[in-house]
Amino acid sequence: MDTIKLLVQEREETGNGPARRLRAEGMVPAVSYSLGKPATSLSIDLDTLKSALSHGHNTVLELDFGKGAKGKAKAARYAVVKEIQYHPTKRHVLHVDLHEVDLGTEIEASVAVEAVGTPAGLADGGILEWERREIVVRALPVAIPQTLELDVSSLLIGHHLTVEALQAPEGVTIVDEPDAMIVALIPPRVEQEPTEVEEEAEEPEVIGSENAEEEE
Numbered sequence: 001m002d003t004i005k006l007l008v009q010e011r012e013e014t015g016n017g018p019a020r021r022l023r024a025e026g027m028v029p030a031v032s033y034s035l036g037k038p039a040t041s042l043s044i045d046l047d048t049l050k051s052a053l054s055h056g057h058n059t060v061l062e063l064d065f066g067k068g069a070k071g072k073a074k075a076a077r078y079a080v081v082k083e084i085q086y087h088p089t090k091r092h093v094l095h096v097d098l099h100e101v102d103l104g105t106e107i108e109a110s111v112a113v114e115a116v117g118t119p120a121g122l123a124d125g126g127i128l129e130w131e132r133r134e135i136v137v138r139a140l141p142v143a144i145p146q147t148l149e150l151d152v153s154s155l156l157i158g159h160h161l162t163v164e165a166l167q168a169p170e171g172v173t174i175v176d177e178p179d180a181m182i183v184a185l186i187p188p189r190v191e192q193e194p195t196e197v198e199e200e201a202e203e204p205e206v207i208g209s210e211n212a213e214e215e216e
Helices: 016-024 046-053 120-124
Strands: 004-007 027-034 037-045 061-064 077-086 093-101 107-116 127-130 134-139 147-151 160-162 181-186
Touching: 004 037, 004 046, 016 027, 016 093, 027 046, 027 077, 037 046, 046 093, 061 093, 107 181
Parallel strands: 004 061, 027 093, 107 147
Antiparallel strands: 027 037, 061 077, 077 093, 107 134, 127 181, 160 181
């Protein structure tokens, strides 16, 4: 996987007020974290960010800071997306956290599992039920895949597939336990009709004799 260049600008102002002004100008506030170094506050053009993210969540971004004060390009820095915060109702991007990486050092990342094929038991009414849709892998940053395919065509009702069934590309190690379940084909859900219970009328209990005679 190739890296994707992302033009970023360092910013000094932080807080809610400056962040709102940035968004009004079509920019997104961001922070880039690097191990052993202070975090860097950034601003990123929203359209440029969307274009970079369209390549996949695990894409390695080459942070382009432009030219320095003396007109020289700054040293290349690489990062992956750590977290994206969205507006709860409008769903536009509010903030982005980046995690800087060394291209020569392995990292761990979550990778989506994609089902391939049609389960054999689907014709019998089976329902595909996911236990987990992501797994953790370890690899060099540019080797992290966007998805891992899982062949579900052999699944019958009552059967399941585990992490062991996944085939990782060369250079990629799956971190999750091999026996961890990913997906199962469960029986169809049968809705039971409510049972009508006939209530029997109870006769009142009679205490004593109905023809009791009075003693004289």
